[in-house]
Every structure is written in C-alpha cells, then in structure tokens.
Amino acid sequence: MPFATPVRDMQFILEHAANFDAVRDIGAYDDLSEEIIDAVLTEVAKLADNVFAPLNWTSDQQGARLENGQVYTTPGFKEAYQEYVEGGWNAVAFPEEYGGQGMPSTIALAVYDALSAACISLSMGMSLTQGAVKALLKYGTDEQKALYLPKMATAEWSGTMNLSEPHAGSDLSQLKCKAEPVGDGTFKIKGTKCWISYGDHDLTENICHLVLARLPDAPEGTKGISMFLVPKYRVNEDGSLGSRNDVNIVSIEEKLGQHGSPTCVISFGDDDDCLGTLVGKENEGLKNMFVMMNSARIDVGMQGTSASEASFQKALQYAQERPQGRPYGVRSGPQVPIYEHPDVRRQLMTMRALTDASRALGYAAAIAHDIAEKATDEDVRRAAKEREDLLTPLAKAFPTDRAMEVTNHGIQIHGGMGFVEETGAAQFYRDARITQIYEGTNGIQAIDLVGRKLGMGEGKLAFDFMDDISALSQELADSDNASLVAIGKALDTAVKELRDTTEYMIKAMSGTAEDGLAGATPYLDQFGYVAGAYYLARGAKVAAKKSAEGDDPEYHDTKVHITRFYTDNVLPRATGLIPAVKAGAETVAKLDPEKLAS
C-alpha cells in the first residue's frame, strides 16, 4: 500500500489538538468550516498521493544534476510541479489579488505537510518560494510587487533564499557578498553563496533570488546587511522575460539525502553584470529575513513531521505483512505477522505518538502566527505573537529531532530489509537528517529559546504557556475518565518540573550565561516533550468526549490511547533530562582536546 495522506488525522490534530477554533474566533476566517478544510485536505491528498508520492523513490535514485550550468531535476518533477501550480496550491494563503485564496497560513502548512510527506525533496523548494513571496508582500516596492508577485505567488516563478557563504553559515555577521548602486535604482551584486536550495532547476522559466549583501560603507556585522531581489532572467517592464542575469551555478552538493532537491553554490556577478533591486530598507536585510525565518522554521519542523508520517506508514504496513516468529513461548505452529510482537508495537506506537505530537506542535505554532497577524484585538495579537515566538524553536527542533528517532524505528521494523535501499525505509532516515541542521541548527534553536525567548519579560512567554498547561492538566485530572485522569496527572508532574527548570534557566542565563548555555539543549528537549504532551492531551480531551457520545468510538479511543502511550512512555523522558539541564558550565568545561582522544 503506497503512502496515503492521513487527512482525518491531520484534521483531528488541526481542529482539536492545535485548536483551530482559535483562528476562527478572531473573526478573520470564521467562514472556514471543518467541511471546507476537509475539502482542501482531501483535494491536496490526491496530488500528494497520486502525483508526488510516486516520485519520491525516483527522486532519490535520479537526483538533480548539473549540466553546463543548468540544473535538471528528477524526471517527473516538472509535470508534478505544474499540477501544483495549476491547482493553485502555492497561493493558498496569499491575497486574492495575486491569485491566492487568502486562507490562514495554518492551512498552507497542512497542505505542505501532505506534500512533504509524499515527496520531501520536491516540496521543500515550495516553502522557499512562499518565503520569498512573503518577503516581497511585506517589504517589496509597488514595482517589485507588480512585476514579480503575480508569477511568484502561483509559483510559476520560484524563489530562493541566499544567506550563507562558505565562511558565514550560522553566523551571518561575516557575510561578504557586495552590492554596488548603479545609479538607476539597481545594484550590481557580487559574491558567492552556498547551501542554496533550488538555487537552479528546470521547473520554472524564472527563479527569483533573495540575496543578502553589503552596500558600500555599510556597518560591519549583521547591521550592515541588505536584501536584494536578483532574478535569473531580468524582467521587462511589461512583465516579459529579458536577458539572462549574471547568476552562475558553480556546483551542486552530493548529499546524504534529499537527492531530488538541488543544493547549489551560486556565484553572482562573475562578469560584473549581475543586477538586483533593493528589498526593504538599506541595512535591514537580516532583520527582514528573520521575519520570514519564523515561518521557514515551522516549515522545516513540518518536514520532520512529514518524514515521520511517511516512515510510520511504511513500517506499519510491513509489520502487518511480514510473518516472522511466533508469540513468546509458543514453539511451533505458523509464523505470525510481526505486528503481533509487543516490541514491534512499542516501536510503532512510539512513532505514532511522536509524529502526532510533532504535527500538533507545528500546527499550533502556525495558528499562533495567524492570530498574531490577523486578530483585530491588540492584546490578542500580542499574546499570540508571544506564543508564536515561544513555539517556533520548539516547532522546529522537536519534530526534527524526533524524526531521526522515528525514521530509525522505521528502518528497524524492516529488519535487514531496512538496510537495503530499495526498501525505501532508509530514504526517510537520510532525507530527514538535514532538518536538524538547516534554518538554524537545533542547537541554535535551544539558544534562541533560553536566550531570546526566556529573556522576554523574565520568562513570561514560557510561564503563560505553562499556565495553560496546568489548567488543562487540572481539568483532565478532575475528569471522570480514567485515561484522561492519568494523562492529566502525568502532564501536571511534567509541567511542574518544567516550571522548576525554567526558573533555574532564567537565572542561569544571567551574567556570562555559561551555566544556561550548557543546559540549553536538554532544556529545549524537556520543553518539547512537555509541549507535545499538552497538545496531544488537548486532542485526547475532545476524543474522549466524542467517544462517550458514540461518535466513532474506536477511532477516538485510539487517539486517547496514543496520548496515554505518550504520557506513560515518552513524557517521562523529560524527567530524565532535568539533571542535564542543571549540570552547569563545569560539565562542559573546555578540556584539552588532545586528552579527549589519545
């Protein structure tokens, strides 16, 4: 059985675990009924299951290739991409004036979830195009908008993000790419950029690069960086394509995974003839890019979730089909499917529970973003922005860290076959591996959480969230459903422990912050496990109610069971992380490296 978009699960998590009603409640989208969302997801599922998913294995075996300066993508990508464009999928959350449907970005994220699970290396480029569109919507001039957005919103033209240079990856302050004003409002761009996903390809007739570069006499560091729009082909005033710009693809990377996604080194201005236009104000390029970064991070987190989903489905299928062994202690008789073995089910349940928690966390972050963007009440907007800020590092790191665990189980369930590439289980494990790295390594997410996010209002963002968790845990613990009571109690313990480490962390981040930084990653992990439990528990509350009302009890009981599995088996890991959070700077003292391997 091939991949099938889990429309019902996605919608359950969207509506009940992540609580999409909070978006409806602000009034901007109150006609976006469950039926409409179901129709959207059912429709994108057709594209994902029938068009994208069959290309996934092909993309691994016949990845992108560079020939004479042009990148060619996997056979079939072009036709699939065309269906994506024609279906209007890129513009789901964009304004109607640019061919969009004006939906909340949460729905675009769910669409992305489906497509990414089906073929991560094809869909990953779409996230970049959407990011470029958002940048131009927010910071573009009227002219830029008029010339580029009609084509880019639909993805007829694609977009890229050009940040990194070989010596400037996580630390962009060292960026060297230059922009010289020509005098007519355009700029000559010169420099080399690396790690440019979909930096070139054959899917669209034009590619619009957003490039970070320095103007002459710009301040050093991150405050001297500006953003430029640099198209592969120049665009005439009537919107038609002009001459080729001086943008050259130097090489593409041979990667562990995502072979279908070309990762380019790009040289701008080899012949001093690379023209771009300024986006936003001078020297505000990095700040403006960071506005897009939040949603890019949520997208990357969703890639982790979607790799987990695909890996889970494949493993679940195999576990039902593969006969091997008999029940414990039974010495003869026919072999049973390995789904019968408790340890295999433990692995599958771990995969399912982590995937659901990851998905809920991603959707919840997107919901916070939509409310922060569109709520009419300023207090609601501000509270939502705070929640979005808090959840972003969690929604990036937790699903991607857990994806490595989930896809590892996905291989393991296949036994020796899992190590054979043709099986396909290993591809998810390889493809997902980059998600812990790009858009800010998960170590950087941890520092963002303990530094910037806990730093806002002395932990207000975290404590407000924990108040919500405590309220829910109390409500569940007081219910008359035994499973909800167990879930509520586990959640209550976990959130109390998180309050304690949060108080520790806020103190530990004062001064040189060395104690805090030493514990940042285990704190992020702890927070992620607790946040995942919270969203699952919110879903379980609704599921238990629906089950009690006779609404498909088997399905809804399964949702409660998955949550209970998580709080019984997974959540307690958070307790095991506490000593590491509090171990302090001394635990990672700068030892002489030569004594560490001798």
Added chain:
Amino acid sequence: MPFATPVRDMQFILEHAANFDAVRDIGAYDDLSEEIIDAVLTEVAKLADNVFAPLNWTSDQQGARLENGQVYTTPGFKEAYQEYVEGGWNAVAFPEEYGGQGMPSTIALAVYDALSAACISLSMGMSLTQGAVKALLKYGTDEQKALYLPKMATAEWSGTMNLSEPHAGSDLSQLKCKAEPVGDGTFKIKGTKCWISYGDHDLTENICHLVLARLPDAPEGTKGISMFLVPKYRVNEDGSLGSRNDVNIVSIEEKLGQHGSPTCVISFGDDDDCLGTLVGKENEGLKNMFVMMNSARIDVGMQGTSASEASFQKALQYAQERPQGRPYGVRSGPQVPIYEHPDVRRQLMTMRALTDASRALGYAAAIAHDIAEKATDEDVRRAAKEREDLLTPLAKAFPTDRAMEVTNHGIQIHGGMGFVEETGAAQFYRDARITQIYEGTNGIQAIDLVGRKLGMGEGKLAFDFMDDISALSQELADSDNASLVAIGKALDTAVKELRDTTEYMIKAMSGTAEDGLAGATPYLDQFGYVAGAYYLARGAKVAAKKSAEGDDPEYHDTKVHITRFYTDNVLPRATGLIPAVKAGAETVAKLDPEKLAS
C-alpha cells in the same frame, strides 16, 4: 588529521574500566603485561591508521560489485587484507598450533576495535572468519581441522555464516535449506541463503561457508538443523584446492552503508553438485551456532563503539578548526572555533562518554568470556559465564543504539557540511545503522535479556551484577574525592532503581509474559545506561588515584570528568525510562492498524 587509533584510551578502558587484571588473575595469561598489550595495540594501530583508515572513504564510494558471479571488493582492500594476514592479526586469540598467539579473546576484540574504527566494512568480514574458526575448533572433526584450520586461522581462507533465508531471518525454525547424505561422509547441500556478509569476494583463494541445513527426516523447527562446512573450492586431501563447488552468488545488496562489505544472496546446489561435510552432531547445528553467536554479538557491539570513536574524532577535529560565531553576547570581534560554544562541547562530551561506556561494556563482556573459558576454578568459570551471558545482550545493543546517537551528533557538529557526503561524517551514521539489526535485532536482545537471562535463577545474574555495582557505588560515595562521591551517589540511585525494575520485570515475565515483553526494550536501555556508568566509574576510581599520585593528572582528571559527565547528564535518562518499563501490555495493545493512520 586522519583517524588515529586511541591506543591509550583503549588500554585505560581495558585495564581499569573493564578490569583486565581479572583475566590475569586466573593464571592462564599472567605473563600478559600492560607492556605487551601496549605493544600489540601500538602495532595494530599502524595497520589501522596507515592502511585501513585511508580505505574507508574509498570503500563507500567504490563498494563491492558482482560481475559474472564473482564479487570484486574495493580497490586496495586486497593489499590491506594481505597485511592483516601477514601480520598474524586474525590468529591473535587462536592456538599456536594453527599459527596463533594464544592470547585471550579480549585482546582480539581490542584489535578488532582498532581495525573496525578505521574501516568497518573491511574488518567486519574478519569477525565472521574468526567465528568460523571457533566453530571448527570446537565442533570440527580432526580431518576438518587439519584441512581447514591452518589456512582459516590466519585468514588466508575466509569463513562465513549462512543462517538466514528470505522467509527465515530472526526466526530460524522455518529454515528450508536441505542436506542429503551422499554415502561417503559428504552431503549434497541445496537451498538459498541471504544476508551473507562476505559471501563472496576476491580477498582469499578460498571461502569456507558454514551452512545451516536440514537432513532428511530431521525434526521440524530449530531442533532439526545441522551445520555443514561448504567450501567455495573443494579441498584435496593434501590441502591443495580442488574443483569449484556448486556455490553461486545470486546478487549482492545495495545498502544504506557498509558499501565495502558485500552482502550476498547465495544459491547452493543449483546443479545438485554442492558438497559439504557435517560440523558437529546432526540436528545440533543451531545450538552450536549459538555458541559462536555470543562472541559475534560482542563483535557487532564493538562495531557500534568503533563507529562512535571514528565519528567522535572527526567531529572533535572539525570543532577545533571551524570558526563560526563568537561567545554568547559578544557582538563583534573575530569568530571563534565552534569548540568554544558550550552546546558543541555538550555534544562532544556526550559522544565521548557514550563511546567510552560502550567500549568498556564490550571489553568487560569479552573478559567475562575469557575467564569463563580458561579459569581453572569451576566456581570462577561458572560466575564468569553467568556474567558473560548477562552482558552479551547489553554489549550488543547498548553500543549499537548509542552509535546512532553519537554518529548523529557527529553530523550535527559539521553543520551543513555534515549532510554533504564528501565530508565523511555521514558515512559513519550510515555504516553503523546495520549494527542495531544484525546478529539479532536489538529488540531480540531485549527479549533475550528479560526472558532467558533474567530467567536464570530468578534474576541471579542481574542481582549478582547489581551487588557489584552497589559495592562500588558505596566505595565511591565514601571516598574523599568530590567527583567520585558524586559519581558514587548517582550510581547508587541508578542501581536501586534498576533493582526495582528488575524485580518488576521478573514478575512481569511470568505467565503470558505480555507485560514484560512490552517493557523489554526500555528495560534493556535502562540496564545499559547503568552498566555503562558502572564500568566508567570503575575507571574513574583508578584515574582519580593516579591523578592524586601525580601520574599525568590532566589525562586522568579528564577520565574522571568524562565519567562525571556521564553520571550527571546521561545516566539520569535511565530514571526517565522506568515508567515505560512498567507501562505493561495495555500500553502496546493491539489497536486496529487502520485507526493508526487514517
């Protein structure tokens, strides 16, 4: 800086963490001084560092290939293998009459550790040859020994293990391969075997397959399986090679990793002309194969350790060389090496501590094996055999599970470069992945631990071990060294918790055992973390003493620091596993798979 065998670390762990004196104490090897072991390790390090390590990347890029029924290995493998043979490395632990040095198997394991870290896919086949030699030493006829052992002990001829068939992997009871007596003492073998590592290659002039097959009228199930010696080329009475046997290579697998190691499907007797001879008694083949399985499992565990070591060295090097970012809060000035960032050091320390614990566990299991084999006192032998039995599943699973975490950090520290194959960090992550699967999946190790091993004497094996741990933790807690006190207290808490879950598990494995089986893997994990802490702590005790005596304090303090890092940061994970151990059968209830993805 290329890979360098960590001779000093290996010897420290061998002598002090794993306590090699226990082998000397039985009297069989009391002339095996630290100086001799140092000389052996220093010598094998030359082969590992200068000959094997440079082939590691080549083996990934130019893996084994099958052409016209013959497997050809990576360019350079043949010459490296020849040096291995000529150096006498295969026979380190074999009797002198077969060209061996009669050393304990622990020393052979340390040799294997070095070679495996340098090039896992070349060295992995050597473990199989050694296993075949052990089988013939124990069960071979005088004729088999005379004809085969002189060449096999030196590895001039290689050996393989042929167990699996497509429908019979973890469960060998379903094995179908047939053996018909010819009447002259030989047998005609017919059947297909899969997952045969080094099932064919061009490194030796002959390959000696140990094949499990059924005699006519053999009982069904595992008690009707016999072991046969089936050479690629028949061997004349004078030891010269005769005609080609009817052994055909059907295919080799395209794998996630270990591309240098050919994994074959072999067809025996396509033309009804595959001759073999019986090894051991009829119908005792599986039982006899299991005797070899223990050491094979310890070898696979060591592969995990060695992949971790290689990954760590590469990451440590990169962390010192790669400038990126500045200390937290410092906004200008030069970039610092990423080793300066606490979160990078947390990753490196986690890698180092897990690698040391893994290595100590493997060496300790081998030491128990040597004592069990060679001690003159029967009580000492029996106690050592019990310890070996207990440690084997731990020494297989813990280092291989942790290797995935360690090699994942190894990629992460390289940032985006880690995802680029040429960097080499990803290769360790791919190569190590099979170690969780072969020689019995780690799920099977968990069942072996909670079923067979806890079942012996109502947990005697585990409780005896925990008594040793408690004694050490008490001794450390009572010491006047603050670090040892902290280590001792942490170990004391952890072993008390392990006693509790062990008592639970023994009860949970009674009856249908469903509760126990549901918690087997988290129990194995918990036990592994505690056992790792115990061995590290034993080393730390010696290190603290040496440091106090002025013996290279910086080196020995580092050993204490690594142990303290482990007990402060890693060991508490064991606490977080307890609820999963005790969650019981209901937590992995057989839910309708259709409700798990809809």
